Amino acid sequence: MAARAAWVCRAWRLPLRAGSPRRGPAAVGGLWGGAAAAPRRPFSNDKVRVELEESTGVAVVKLKSPPVNSLSLELLTEFSISLEKLENDKACRGVILTSAVPKIFSAGLDIMEMHGKSKEHYAEFWKAVQELWLKLYDSSLVTVAAINGSSPAGGCLLALSCDYRIMAENPKYSIGLNETQLGIVAPFWFKDAMVSTIGHRAAERSLQLGLLYPAPDALEIGLVDKLVPEEEMQSVATQVMAQWLAAPDHARQITKSMMRKAAVEHLRKHRDSDIQNFVSFVSRDSIQKSLQMYVEMLKQKKA
Amino acid sequence: MAARAAWVCRAWRLPLRAGSPRRGPAAVGGLWGGAAAAPRRPFSNDKVRVELEESTGVAVVKLKSPPVNSLSLELLTEFSISLEKLENDKACRGVILTSAVPKIFSAGLDIMEMHGKSKEHYAEFWKAVQELWLKLYDSSLVTVAAINGSSPAGGCLLALSCDYRIMAENPKYSIGLNETQLGIVAPFWFKDAMVSTIGHRAAERSLQLGLLYPAPDALEIGLVDKLVPEEEMQSVATQVMAQWLAAPDHARQITKSMMRKAAVEHLRKHRDSDIQNFVSFVSRDSIQKSLQMYVEMLKQKKA
């Protein structure tokens, strides 16, 4: 498989050859990286780090694209490739998605990819966004989002695509599809995922206003499933994953697919028109100006 | 535009020429009518009063058809024309819908229009009901219902069609689609709006039983978004509207349209058959008798 060739296997702590995991007495160590000799297969692209623990079948996928894990074309592509490899790896049954960057899960789609580029670039970018979503939302693996920081727009979409969402119990962290506030529009499949999660009424208000929910409000509205103290996120994510992995894989996978089929097919049937819509929308002068203003506001915030 | 010609511009308090609003130091006054020299364009039909405040872009639309704001053919037509004018008026960005009649928002469709008339009349009436709903539910303006009294059946539909619903905190006021109690059936698009707002299960029970919810119950079930003391309704409605107007218009409008498209198209595709259904249903002897009994019950209540 072509994608397999792109699998970048870099050393991480203890170099381990894929397929020949070392098993030692310390195999019980934490999933997040503190353990000495856990039987893991770590892989790493530039912007996505994958640690697959063979004893449990659980991979931790960490976004590591500082400062805010913006979903650039590069990150999207690496993430898609990583997911595809895990999907095809019989040793893997579940994925915990989290961030290696403090205080931010993901800031969402990289505005620089939608600003001042060619139409071809916009089309390629949007196709990569669709591709990642289809892979994540339609994954046969158990997917748990460990939202350890703020998660607006596309960051929220990543979380919405998982099977379960835990979020750090920090009211400074917020989550939501706030596209409207930027003068842009969440596409129909972002909307479908939001409606499936919090219902039509809450989604309508939320999307029209572009609301960001502080963690406690996100829990109340059902946008996340559980709040936990930040220092307990890894242990709770591991427990949640164990609960989900206790269900027989095959039956769980067919059930998941049945639940998500309509939304997945909705996008698959309209991928091209969705790309065209995005390109023509984002190419408008008014939208480019709007994004320009936003970019400058971000720059001022930093300064 | 033809409809424009029908725009009845009557003097209200201080005559103001449209397009040349007077701006003065007292422009901060209340939206509902207490202010001295606010830059407003007041218009009024017989049954609908419209006050557009140019400084904010917010129009207050008040139903004023005592005793109970029944949705007669005349009121429906005036309301539709008013909405169309506001939709086409660049000075208008939002509508607050409320009642000028104490204790009642709207009692719903005027039963006298469905009773003892010709089939042609029933068809004309029903078309007007559809037309108003399509204009209100699919409006690109921000629409806030300030429900300052009871709101059964068609009155509830008006409220359901807005973007946000505040209701007077008075348990004597109730709201709901209670058609079943009258022996008639809420049409599929009333149902669609109800399901979108409170979910399938609550809507099923609510519609089968024809339930009317006192204000506190309506809040709990999600049929309204907020309860406020009656004397604070105007200020809260104004605050809510300001929050909604803070979102960029264009992105908000596209988002709203995306959320409501399915329900709007559902009716647009079946308008004729929906009219035929209504006419044949309401023409039945049994339904006419049922409505007759209801009309007489109402008369006895008055006496």
Add this chain to the structure above:
Amino acid sequence: MAARAAWVCRAWRLPLRAGSPRRGPAAVGGLWGGAAAAPRRPFSNDKVRVELEESTGVAVVKLKSPPVNSLSLELLTEFSISLEKLENDKACRGVILTSAVPKIFSAGLDIMEMHGKSKEHYAEFWKAVQELWLKLYDSSLVTVAAINGSSPAGGCLLALSCDYRIMAENPKYSIGLNETQLGIVAPFWFKDAMVSTIGHRAAERSLQLGLLYPAPDALEIGLVDKLVPEEEMQSVATQVMAQWLAAPDHARQITKSMMRKAAVEHLRKHRDSDIQNFVSFVSRDSIQKSLQMYVEMLKQKKA
């Protein structure tokens, strides 16, 4: 009507001839069987007992197939026939569905019907499951589930198909679509009924994990509508039924049909493929092994 001929009229307590109910001073007695001379028409198959109280139009349908009211082909067939007769009986307006077996409402589909039998048998069995569901979910009668014991899988489906669910306030009783835990998959129409009742998000988690909810959790998630002390179930079920029967029948029936039409048509259109799916799924060696293990686990539990 052919089905009519199958109506088995057995004596129960006081023999009453169908069509000539005795009306006496004690007619107020409890629906569940304590009354002395209530004007009832009791009927009974081997596994389903029907008591129709003519004064109220309410039939109590009790599943009586110990030890756990498994939905065998025989029970499904008798239940369908009973429902069809009640549907066609003008004296009947509502059905209270409950169990005559202590601590269990229904354990769901009889695994023995899916295990070690011919493909023809599996097909016949599945058709009977579909048939019962279509009759119950699409019934024009008011249907109230009085869930007086645990109700997993197919037992939960029966409850979901009623208009209202009351459950005994006993945390030892649980309810849910737990098929996944058995290594099998709830079909799309079980899923549709679950989504309509508790929403997409809760249904997705619930079905993927095969969750069983103790009564208090079932209330919280909206899987049942009301908890009552077990000794009050009959009186509360009777009160609830009276509330539902207060709505005009004709309008309520059309409304119910409108609410459930999409789900009913979804199955009607795909009945054959749904049967084929079930037969090919359940015929797999892996599924047969999985069911075999479950059967043996049940045997060990008993021993």
